Amino acid sequence: MEQEVKSASNPNQEMKQILSEFMVGVVKLEQLEEVGKRLLVSFQRALEFLRRPVINETSKLVQSILKENETRRVKSYVEAGCTNAYDSTLAVSQVNTSLSGLHEHLTKAKSVLGELEFVMSKAEICLQEGTRDLMDISMLGFDENLEQESTYDAAKCGSFMAVIYSMVKQNYIMQERVVSDLGLMTSSGELDSYCLMWSLRPFVSDDVINEAINYIK
Template identity: 45%
Template sequence: MEDKEYRQNRESKEKIIQIFSDFMTRITIFEGLVDVGSKLLVAFQQALGFLGRPRIDKTSELAMRIIKAQETKRLKSYVEAGCVKTDDSIQNLNKLHTCHLGLQDHINKARCVVSELECLLNDAASAIQTANENWPLLQDEHINGNLDSYLATYEKEEKPSSDLSKPEDTDYAAMMAVVYGMVKQEYIMQERIVRSLNLKSSPGELESYCLMWSLRPFVDDDIMHEAWSLVP
């Protein structure tokens, strides 16, 4: 009987570790997407900034004196065009379009990864529930970010001092729940940023978007480091 129970516990542990490893593999994919998305957003900001550059202030006496002193037909046409070359405008419009499409593609890929993370979290919760009836079932409210009640049971459990160095099945599941909650919030932020992008986006808005994207305010680095330490 003890051998059977030991075998079941071992199989359960192996299963949850494999699920956790698959989960963290998806996290790696998501982080790669975040980096690509950040570069696309910065490129979008630069392209729109170029197209929105202010024209030469013709009320500036100094600027007008310099232009008149070196005035040629080519310079005159350049100034009248807003000091922007036609080829440069076309290139930046194309860049703007390409970056916007790239960001939309990023959101689609990120959505798929988040969905896969949710499925793996459900798999882990089901495996733990099968092995431990006291572990709470994962409900929609937990998936939507309200993980406090879900983790309450885990946090209240006291582990023997001899087991502190060995992660339990519940440690893996709880960590997955926490990491998923952070990633889900980050994805929602990115989706809102991409949806808001347009030709009228102000420089200040774009600067804030780029900063928030790179700072990743919903991701706790210490928790992520702890999660990676659990990967066998």
């Protein structure tokens, strides 16, 4: 009986350990997001390089500069659209590499979300068992204040996990939509918006995440 009471009187301690495990996964997602952001910016730069406009030869200033530097090298460069084969090949490779990396990022992020779901299932079981045990010791006449305190702390941890999981899941769905829309025809305006949204993480509250981290310290 003494062992059962000891276990039941501290469900919050077990829930804090589970929350700590959960937050490790959240940090993993944040690290992946940083990698994904760099890949998205890399994709944007390479694509913008490929479709940058040629020199406007109707400009008097441009005409003057070209005339003053009328060498075979300059003429060939202008005729090629102000780029060279090596740079174009490198940019195309960067576009493909970045896009492949973003798809890999989604795969890894989805795996981490699966890990978070597993941790949440552990938390659910812990809450159910803790509530049942606390009801048992309450019926035996143990301190009700202890019961209320333990229930509150455990529930607080569970609440953190539910809220944070919802946020990071929505953020992942946003990233999934962004990556699925990327291609050679994606406009510059769309790319700017995608990069901004990826950085802002509109569905994620850093305050809530920091509060959860501080709660388990």
